[in-house]
Amino acid sequence: MGQTSCDILIVGAGLAGAATAYHLRRSGAEGVVIVEREDLPGVHSSGRNAAMIRGYVENPRVGELVREGAEFVRTGELAEFRASGSVLLGLGEEEVAPRVPPAVGRGLWCPNDGVVDVSGLLHGYLREQDVRYGTRVLGWRRAGERLEVDTTRGRLSCRLLVNAAGPWAGEVGDLPLTPLNRHLCVTPPSDALDPDWPFVWDIPGGFYFRPESGGLLLCACNEHAASPGDYDACEPPLEALALHAQRVLPGFSDLRVKECWAGQRTFAPDREFVIGHDSRCGQLIHVAGLGGQGVGGSWAVGRLAAERILEGRTAPNAVFCAHRLMDCQAHTVRPA
Ligand SMILES: Cc1cc2nc3c(=O)[nH]c(=O)nc-3n(C[C@H](O)[C@H](O)[C@H](O)COP(=O)(O)OP(=O)(O)OC[C@H]3O[C@@H](n4cnc5c(N)ncnc54)[C@H](O)[C@@H]3O)c2cc1C
Structure with a gap:
């Protein structure tokens, strides 16, 4: 070695x-x-x-x-680095819809945020x-x-x-x-989505989404304590995801999940x-x-x-x- x-x-x-x-x-x-x-x-x-x-x-x-x-x-x-910006719902008064038409709510526009x-x-x-x-x-x-x-x-x-x-x-x-499991889910590609949208994060609600591979990456911000490397310790929170999406993304109904995985955030x-x-x-x-x-x-x-x-x-x-x-x-x- x-x-x-x-x-x-x-x-x-x-x-x-x-x-x-x-x-x-x-x-x-x-x-x-x-x-x-x-x-x-x-x-x-x-x-x-x-x-x-x-x-x-x-x-x-x-x-x-x-x-x-x-x-x-x-x-x-x-x-x-893709300088998409972000809208942080619950932290400001700017309407999110002009930037992300299917979404509702008000938030803080953060132009320096993005995806790497x-x-x-x-x-x-x-x-x-x-x-x-x-x-x-x-x-x-x-x-x-x-x-x-x-x-x-x-x-x-x-x-x-x-x-x-x-x-x-x-x-x-x-x-x-403690490692805490969290799931990320991606929807199939759709022409209704714009890859240049910022990410939107509903801070008080515990939900975020952003464009990914032509679809949307969605997260219900779930947390489940697990052993290191045990990604199957809990099920993906699909029902919670659908409820969050209904609330924040009422203009986007195609919530089929193409791909879903868990990761561990260690605290x-x-x-x-x-x-x-x-x-x-x-x-x-x-x-x-x-x-x-x-x-x-x-x-x-x-x-x-x-x-x-x-x-x-x-x-x-x-x-x-x-x-x-x-x-x-x-x-x-x-x-x-
Ligand atoms: C769902 C999810 C979403 C996230 N989103 C974001 C985000 O948008 N922005 C952000 O900033 N952060 C995000 N994070 C957090 C970020 O991913 C982590 O904080 C970061 O990756 C932790 O890096 P690490 O090197 O500590 O751990 P790891 O990437 O897990 O690296 C640890 C490495 O140690 C190795 N290892 C362990 N034990 C041994 C051993 N005994 N011998 C040899 N090798 C060993 C492992 O194989 C592993 O490769 C997210 C995390 C998750 C799970």
């Missing part, structure tokens, strides 16, 4: 791990290796999302980082990185100043271990993180990101709990993670610090 010793070992080639590796490389760090359990990147959350880039986020700390990340995504430097090519973004972050695919981390332990990491392809030794394992980050890093109990050193093991750094903001936020999440890794510490009161999730008395470092 190539060299068995490296400086920084990142677990997970999703947006969190990839963006962290991207910024480490930009900062001149060497000896960075990513291990990914799947045979290709983007199999889990980073390949199962709605790809929407938005400036409005309820939590102000998360919002600040997401807006920083969104600014980079909008440049289109790594991946195509997530696969392009992920591959852009991963360009020229040393990624070992098909390599699952099974456990790790301290070995003097270093860590020994057991994988399905043998043992690796590293100075620092970065937990960017998405839905599995709770298991890899012994953290209280800390306070729903804030987890970025920084572990208080139980200084060689472990978490980049996890990105919830529903990991596409838009990825560039800035990676920037902050790389900064903390290179500084060598995360202050216990720093924003997104992992210390808040740890009862130092109650946890032990996860054994291999």
